[in-house]
Amino acid sequence: MSSSAPLLEVQNLQTHFGTVDGVVRAVEGVSFHINAGETLGVVGESGCGKSVTAMSILRLISTPPGKMAGKILFKGTNLLELSEPEMQAIRGKDISMIFQEPMTSLNPVLTVGRQIGETVMLHEGVSARDAEQRAVEMLTLVGIPAPGRRVREYPHQLSGGMRQRVMIAMALACSPQLLVADEPTTALDVTIQAQILELMRDLKTRVGAAIMLITHDLGVVAEMAQRVIVMYAGRKVEEGTAEEIFLNPLHPYTRGLMGSMPKLGSSLHETGRSKLTEIQGQVPSLRKPIIGCAFAGRCPNVTDVCRQMAPAIELKAPNHLVACHYAPRVAVAA
Amino acid sequence: MSTTTLPPDGFTPAPKLADVLPPRKERSKLGMFAYRHPTIAVGGFMVSLFVLMAIFAPLLWTVDPTALAPARRTRPPSELYWFGTDMLGRDVYSRVVYGARISLIVGFGVAICAASIGLFIGLISGFIRAVDAVVMRIMDGMMSIPSILLAIAMMALTRASVENVIIAITIADVPRVSRLVRGVVLTLREQPYVEAAIAAGTRTPMIIIKHILPNTLAPVIVQATFLCASAMIAEATLSFIGAGTPPIIPSWGNIMAEGRALWQVKPYIVFFPAVFLSITVLSVNLLGDGLRDALDPRMAKRI
Amino acid sequence: MSNSQTPAPGTPLLEVKGLKKHFPIHGGILGGKTGNVFAVDGVSFDIKRGETLSLVGESGCGKSTVGKAVLRLYPITDGEVLLDGRRIDNLSAGELRPLRKRIQVVFQDPFSSLNPRQKLRDIIAEPIINFGLASGSELDDRVGDLLDKVRLPRDAMYRYPHEFSGGQRQRIAIARALAPGSDLIICDEAVSALDVSVKAQIVNLLSDLQDELGLTLLFISHDLAIVEHLTHRVAVMYLGKMVEMADRKTLFSTPHHPYTRALLSAVPVPDPTVKRQRIILRGDVPSPINPPSGCRFHTRCPFVFDRCKVDEPQLRDVGMGRMSACHLDVVPDTVPEANRQAAVAA
Numbered sequence: 001m002s003s004s005a006p007l008l009e010v011q012n013l014q015t016h017f018g019t020v021d022g023v024v025r026a027v028e029g030v031s032f033h034i035n036a037g038e039t040l041g042v043v044g045e046s047g048c049g050k051s052v053t054a055m056s057i058l059r060l061i062s063t064p065p066g067k068m069a070g071k072i073l074f075k076g077t078n079l080l081e082l083s084e085p086e087m088q089a090i091r092g093k094d095i096s097m098i099f100q101e102p103m104t105s106l107n108p109v110l111t112v113g114r115q116i117g118e119t120v121m122l123h124e125g126v127s128a129r130d131a132e133q134r135a136v137e138m139l140t141l142v143g144i145p146a147p148g149r150r151v152r153e154y155p156h157q158l159s160g161g162m163r164q165r166v167m168i169a170m171a172l173a174c175s176p177q178l179l180v181a182d183e184p185t186t187a188l189d190v191t192i193q194a195q196i197l198e199l200m201r202d203l204k205t206r207v208g209a210a211i212m213l214i215t216h217d218l219g220v221v222a223e224m225a226q227r228v229i230v231m232y233a234g235r236k237v238e239e240g241t242a243e244e245i246f247l248n249p250l251h252p253y254t255r256g257l258m259g260s261m262p263k264l265g266s267s268l269h270e271t272g273r274s275k276l277t278e279i280q281g282q283v284p285s286l287r288k289p290i291i292g293c294a295f296a297g298r299c300p301n302v303t304d305v306c307r308q309m310a311p312a313i314e315l316k317a318p319n320h321l322v323a324c325h326y327a328p329r330v331a332v333a334a
Numbered sequence: 335m336s337t338t339t340l341p342p343d344g345f346t347p348a349p350k351l352a353d354v355l356p357p358r359k360e361r362s363k364l365g366m367f368a369y370r371h372p373t374i375a376v377g378g379f380m381v382s383l384f385v386l387m388a389i390f391a392p393l394l395w396t397v398d399p400t401a402l403a404p405a406r407r408t409r410p411p412s413e414l415y416w417f418g419t420d421m422l423g424r425d426v427y428s429r430v431v432y433g434a435r436i437s438l439i440v441g442f443g444v445a446i447c448a449a450s451i452g453l454f455i456g457l458i459s460g461f462i463r464a465v466d467a468v469v470m471r472i473m474d475g476m477m478s479i480p481s482i483l484l485a486i487a488m489m490a491l492t493r494a495s496v497e498n499v500i501i502a503i504t505i506a507d508v509p510r511v512s513r514l515v516r517g518v519v520l521t522l523r524e525q526p527y528v529e530a531a532i533a534a535g536t537r538t539p540m541i542i543i544k545h546i547l548p549n550t551l552a553p554v555i556v557q558a559t560f561l562c563a564s565a566m567i568a569e570a571t572l573s574f575i576g577a578g579t580p581p582i583i584p585s586w587g588n589i590m591a592e593g594r595a596l597w598q599v600k601p602y603i604v605f606f607p608a609v610f611l612s613i614t615v616l617s618v619n620l621l622g623d624g625l626r627d628a629l630d631p632r633m634a635k636r637i
Numbered sequence: 638m639s640n641s642q643t644p645a646p647g648t649p650l651l652e653v654k655g656l657k658k659h660f661p662i663h664g665g666i667l668g669g670k671t672g673n674v675f676a677v678d679g680v681s682f683d684i685k686r687g688e689t690l691s692l693v694g695e696s697g698c699g700k701s702t703v704g705k706a707v708l709r710l711y712p713i714t715d716g717e718v719l720l721d722g723r724r725i726d727n728l729s730a731g732e733l734r735p736l737r738k739r740i741q742v743v744f745q746d747p748f749s750s751l752n753p754r755q756k757l758r759d760i761i762a763e764p765i766i767n768f769g770l771a772s773g774s775e776l777d778d779r780v781g782d783l784l785d786k787v788r789l790p791r792d793a794m795y796r797y798p799h800e801f802s803g804g805q806r807q808r809i810a811i812a813r814a815l816a817p818g819s820d821l822i823i824c825d826e827a828v829s830a831l832d833v834s835v836k837a838q839i840v841n842l843l844s845d846l847q848d849e850l851g852l853t854l855l856f857i858s859h860d861l862a863i864v865e866h867l868t869h870r871v872a873v874m875y876l877g878k879m880v881e882m883a884d885r886k887t888l889f890s891t892p893h894h895p896y897t898r899a900l901l902s903a904v905p906v907p908d909p910t911v912k913r914q915r916i917i918l919r920g921d922v923p924s925p926i927n928p929p930s931g932c933r934f935h936t937r938c939p940f941v942f943d944r945c946k947v948d949e950p951q952l953r954d955v956g957m958g959r960m961s962a963c964h965l966d967v968v969p970d971t972v973p974e975a976n977r978q979a980a981v982a983a
Contacts, residue, residue, distance in 0.1 A: 020370055045832040159921040189695035190859065191918050194903035198917055216833055219905030223913075242909040260837035262862040264904050267889045275844065276837035276866060282802055526750040530813070533708050534764035535737040544763075548754040 005076070006033035007210050008057070008095075008178055013070040015049075015056045022287040026052040028234040029070075031313075034178065039204065039211040041225030041242070043218060043257075047283050049234040050214045054180045057212075058097055059087050074178070093123040096171040100183035102163035106155040112139075112166050113151030119173045138169035141206075143199060161192035168199065172207055180212045185220060197224060218261050222246055230254050233284055233294040236313060240320035250316055250327040252299045253279070293324070301326060371628050377620030384614050388434040396428035399584045408600050418602045420592060429584040430606050436496060436585035437566045437614060443500040444565035448507040449558040453550065455508070456515025457542055460523065470516065473509035481506035482571060489577045499578050503568045507561050514557055518550045552629040559622030563615045570611055586611045644721040649683035650853050651707065651740075651821055656680045656716035658699075658706050662926065675925050676702040678877035679716075681952075686820070689847065689854040691864040693900070694874035697922055700857045703874075704823045707855070708742055709733060720821075738768045738817035745826035747806035751798040757784075757809055758794040764817040783812040786849075787842065804835035811842065815850070823855045828863060840867055861904050865889055873897050876933040877925055879952060883959040893961040895938050895968055916972075932964070939972045940965060 015027040027049040034040045042050045055061050056068055059079060072079040074095065079087065091097075096119075099105040107115060116138055117131030126134070132151060139147035142165040155163055164184065171179055181200070185193040197220065204211060213224055221228055221242070228245045230238040230253065238251040249255045259277030266274060281298035284290055292307040293299070299306065305325055313323040322328070368375035387394065403423030411418040417426035455473075459466040476484070481503070488502035522528065523546070531541050572578030573587025574594075581588055586607040593603025657678055664671040677699040684690045692700040706713045709726070718726040725736055741764070744750040751760055761780045765771050771779050781791045787808040798806055807827060814822050824843070828836040844867060846852055858864050864871060865885065872882040873896065881894040892898050899916040906913065918937045923929050929936050935945040944964050955961045 045834060161921055189922075190861070190903045191695060191899060192921070193905075194915060194917050195919075197905070198915070217905065218833075218907035222907045222909040223905045225909075246907060246909055257833060258907070260834045261907060262837075262840070262866045263907060264862045264865060264901065265889065266862075267865050267886045274866065275841050278838045278841060279834040282804075526744040526746055527752045529705075529710055530742060530744060530750055530810070531752075531763065532710060533737060533740070533742045534813070534817070535734050535767040536763060537734075537767075544755070544759075545752050549752075 004036075007036040007075065008212075009033040009071075009073040010053070010057070011071040011073065013053065013056060013072060014068065015052050015061060016067050017065050018067070019065065019287075024286050025289065026234055026286060027056065028290075030231070030234070030236050031070075032229050032236060032239060034210050034212055036177065037204075037208055037210055038227065039213055039225045041221035041228040042212060042214045042231060043216065043221050043228060044231035045216055045257075045283070047233070047286070048231040050231050051182055052234075053231075054097065054182050054212065054214055057180060058091055058095060059084075060097075089123070092119045092171075092176070093174045094176055095178045095180065096174070096176045097180040097182065098164075098167045098171050098184050100186055102160055102167055102187065103155075105167060106163055108155055111152050111154055112158070116151075116166065116170050116173055119170055123174050134173065135169070138173050139166070141172070141203065142166070142169045143195075144169075160188055161195060164188060164192075164196055165199065168196075168203070172203060172209070175207055176209055178212065179209045180214070182214045183216070184213075186215065186217070193220075200224065218246075218258065230257070233290065234286060235294055235323065237295065237323045238321065239313070240317075244317065244320045248317065248320070250320065250322045251295075251324050252301060253295050256298075371624055373620050373624030374628060375624075377617050377622070377624055380613070380617030381621055384434055384617065385438060387431060388438050391431045391435065394431055396431050397425050399424060399428040399432045400582065401425075408596065410600070411602055417606045418600070420589070420603050421596065426589070426603055426606060429589055430586070430610055433584045433586045433589060433607060434610065434614070436579055436583060437569060437611065439496065440500055440503070440569040441562040441566040441614075441618070444503045444507060444568075445558040445562040447500065447504040448511055448561050448565075449554050451504070452508045452511025453515050453554055455512040457519060457546065457550070459512065460516045460519025461538070461542060461546075466516070470513070473512055476506070477509045477513075479506075482568060485568060485572060486575075486577050489572060494578065494580045496579055496583065499569055499572060502572075503565050506568075507565070511554065511557055511561070514553060515550055518553055519546055522546050522549055556622055556626040556629065559618055559625060563618040563622070566611065566615055566618070644723075648722040650686045650721060651684045651855070652717075652719040652722075653683070653703070653707065654681050654717040654719070656703060656706060656718065657714045658702050658711070659714045672926055675877050675928055677706065678928070680874070680877075680879050681716075682872050682879065682882065684821070684853055684855060686853055687847070687851045688869045689856055689867060691856040691858060691868040691871045692874060693858060693861060693864055693871060695859055695900075695922065697876065697925055698874040699877040699925070700874050701825050704742070704825045704855065704857050708740060708823060709737075735768070738764065738770075739819055740821045740823065741814035741817065741819040742823045742825060743807065743810045743814050743827040745829055747803040747810065747830060750810050751806055753798055756795055756797060760798070760809065761794075761813050761816050764813065768817050770817060779816070780812075783815055786815065786846065787812045802835075803831050804838055807831065807839050808842065811839075811846070815846070819852075821853045821855065823857070825857045826859070827856075829858065829860060836863060843867060861889075861901060873900065876923065876928055878933055878962065880934065880963070881959065881961045882952065883957075887957050887959055891957060891959075893955050893959050893968055894963050895940050896934050897961075898968070899939075932962070940968060 010033070011031050013027055013030045017024040017026060030049070030053060032040070042053070044050045052061070057072055057079065061068060068080055070080070074090070079090070113132050113135040116135040117128065120126055120131045120134050121128065135151050136147045139150055144150050144162055144165055150158070155166070158166065184200070185196050188196060200211070201224065213221065215221060225242050228240060228242050229236050230245070230251065232253050238245065238249070238254050245254065246258070249258055256277060256279040260279060262276055279298055284294060284297055292309055293311055296302050296306045311323045311325045313321050316322045316328045401424060403419070405423060406419055407421050407423040409415055409419045415425050415427065417430060420426055420429070455469060459469050484506040485502040488505060489498060492498045528541060528545050531545055536544070569578055569585065570587035570590065573585050574591045576591065579585040579588055589607040590604050593600070597604045658676050660674040660676055661670045662672045662674060680699070680703055682690065692703060694700050705711060707718055713726055716726070717724055720736060720739065725733060758777070758780050761783055762776055765776060765779060777794070780794055784791050784793055789805060789808055798809065801809065828839050831839060840863060843854065847854060856864065856868055868885055870882070870884045871888045873880050873894065875896050881888070881892065881897045888897065889901070892901055899918050902913065902916045916939060920937050923933070923936055931947045931949050932938070932945045935941045938945065948964070950962045950964050952960045952962045955966060
């Protein structure tokens with residue numbers, strides 16, 4: 001399936017913001033691709049640039065303070081070179097996005113049906129009545145009970161989980177080829193999250209969209225993604241299939257992240273309470289250019305080479321790219 | 335099967351050092367400050383100019399502003415009389431320069447009094463529900479009367495003097511400040527750090543002083559600058575209609591009032607005080623805008 | 638000091654009996670009471686000295702309300718709260734104040750739980766000053782010691798909160814909670830707002846401090862994986878009621894209550910090779926203003942039968958040291974045919 005050209009190809013994307021305190025280098029040379037129909041997980045903690053990457057793909061960054069460079073090729077067209085009207089034709093139709101906070105991402109003064117219908121009316125030119133009909137279909141698709149009634153309701157009348165379903169309905173209304181989901185379940189309770197993830201998996205097979213799933217929750221990534229990239233300080237530090245990344249993490253940051261995540265079932269293996277691995281120090285400031293490896297200040301295996309020379313991202317194992325001078329290091333087999 | 339829960343080979347956690355603190359920001363120099371906050375710089379500078387002008391009025395080549403010289407009345411601006419003379423032969427320039435004193439005294443006086451009283455009332459109302467219900471209804475009542483009319487009514491009850499002008503305008507402006515403070519206090523009360531202080535055993539008066547008060551100061555200071563500007567205009571209005579500063583004391587409103595009859599033939603008597611008043615008010619407003627922009631985002635600053 | 642009798646040995650440090658907290662809803666023209674939010678509706682538990690009890694549940698279950706009620710941040714509607722066997726819920730504010738130094742809190746949001754206009758030194762010193770425990774240079778020493786304990790440099794004392802990151806601010810909050818020499822610390826979602834790697838640091842810190850100082854922790858969280866690492870016993874709440882209580886190993890290996898099972902199965906596992914058998918609950922959590930009759934969970938329970946809709950189950954011993962509020966003695970592994978639409982396996 002991935003033998004043909006990738007659906008989305010990001011080449012050396014750089015997104016910088018000019019602020020009073022200096023230039024913030026939110027995304028610094030990130031490259032990756034997404035094939036049609038696959039789910040790519042983008043993992044990292046706050047400040048790593050994953051949300052800014054998503055916003056850059058959809059050209060939602062306001063360009064007076066922000067500046068983008070590089071190429072974002074969607075089906076061969078460079079999105080960074082398109083005009084705003086051309087970009088508007090793509091947003092919502094070919095590429096759509098769901099955001100983290102369903103509370104603030106829905107317009108509180110428009111009905112749910114109106115908001116879903118808006119996308120359809122804009123891209124397919126149907127009448128308001130047909131758009132409402134389509135909205136009802138979408139609400140049924142995302143599993144909202146009594147859709148005929150719900151379509152006339154306002155966001156505040158729905159619960160958090162339902163609002164997120166509405167967001168998904170809006171995003172999928174025109175059958176996009178790429179869905180960018182920015183922390184779609186972070187603000188939801190865990191049982192609701194399970195519902196939403198099940199829904200997303202189900203819809204993906206039906207609609208056939210590729211998904212770029214951005215999250216800091218490694219469990220969600222493991223469940224949903226076929227391929228994963230790990231971001232740190234605006235850079236991509238590791239990329240591979242989900243199995244490779246989880247079972248054989250090579251970059252010290254990824255290993256630190258895996259180790260610091262508590263896993264359910266830990267009480268079954270140990271006798272007492274166990275300690276989580278910590279990553280010492282904190283994320284470097286993005287206002288200054290970082291010399292050498294971005295993780296050098298926190299890496300337990302750091303050497304002078306790391307501090308002086310930034311590692312390039314290279315293939316270190318089958319289907320597995322790492323940006324580290326000293327990878328591969330084989331994880332200890334238990 | 336390899337597991338990812340055990341620390342991999344060589345990945346030993348660093349010894350438990352204290353976290354490294356981010357480096358402290360270098361103290362901004364005045365120039366840096368002006369660059370980052372141009373409105374404060376410009377507004378503040380202009381206001382300071384007027385204050386200096388008011389303080390050093392006798393040294394600014396002025397003559398006695400109340401000296402009558404009917405022989406030289408209504409002369410146009412010339413080398414001798416920079417702004418001309420009015421209908422009683424008084425030097426308009428000197429009157430305008432001395433008039434700054436009144437405007438600034440009233441402006442700052444009202445700002446300080448209204449802000450302090452409003453702060454006090456707002457703090458108490460925000461914290462004690464019983465007081466809130468009663469006091470706020472009174473404030474609402476006062477706010478429903480246009481402040482200038484309220485001031486005129488107050489002035490009608492007493493004799494004209496600068497002190498009474500300040501009192502009248504203050505009374506008219508206190509409700510607005512107390513409403514603002516009350517709103518801020520209501521939000522602050524719900525903040526986790528206030529709950530933490532209660533859990534730490536801090537008594538209510540201390541909570542108000544240590545936790546609530548410092549965080550209400552920023553909006554109050556901004557509001558005070560706007561009060562200053564509007565008070566200056568209020569004073570001019572009151573004086574213009576004869577209900578403000580006694581005519582013997584030169585104030586911009588008084589000067590304009592006296593020049594009103596002649597303004598079509600001798601516009602300079604009205605023109606100069608009007609220009610000075612406008613620029614002063616503009617500067618104070620600029621300062622207030624700049625302060626508001628500077629203080630608000632800082633409160634929500636995160637790393 | 639005061640007439641505090643030494644509690645009988647074996648008395649738990651904190652006992653909560655039948656705690657209820659209802660919030661009135663005002664409406665109508667005259668603002669009279671039109672209803673209640675039954676935030677906490679009859680919760681009982683104990684915590685022994687030196688142990689960690691976690692209260693878990695999703696949003697709206699009332700766990701944070703329990704924490705604030707224990708702290709007497711508002712008065713309780715019904716029930717009793719006992720500290721070392723002595724009732725504290727019916728004390729006046731003046732009588733309660735000296736006891737406050739024994740129960741402290743760490744809140745969720747590291748950005749709003751510290752007064753932005755106070756230096757760290759004043760923030761941490763506040764409880765010490767309130768209880769008259771130290772003054773002058775001794776005070777500064779104590780603050781410095783506390784900063785050492787939470788692994789921050791001593792001269793951080795003279796800085797302001799906004800200069801620190803989220804994780805560091807939580808450390809400051811922990812230092813403040815330790816300052817008066819407290820016995821019980823209530824952690825109200827204390828790590829929920831932090832990044833994954835920072836969570837690990839804070840959880841490790843709490844664990845270490847508990848071992849070092851013999852602290853008792855009431856850890857309120859919705860994150861089951863974190864809870865599993867830190868806790869000794871777990872209590873699960875749903876819509877204002879406690880549905881299960883057990884020790885750590887038992888709860889995570891053999892949970893009894895259907896809600897606990899659904900909760901545990903909903904947590905995503907960071908291992909792509911594992912395929913989960915998931916219990917996915919249908920629908921949303923009912924409103925605490927109008928809770929369902931009988932068992933509050935019956936509207937979403939995959940094992941519901943008639944009695945559940947009428948008769949509210951009480952917490953009872955269901956074997957293996959678990960207390961569960963469910964009518965079923967043994968909860969089957971597969972969903973009965975009649976309730977098939979209520980649950981789906983992945």
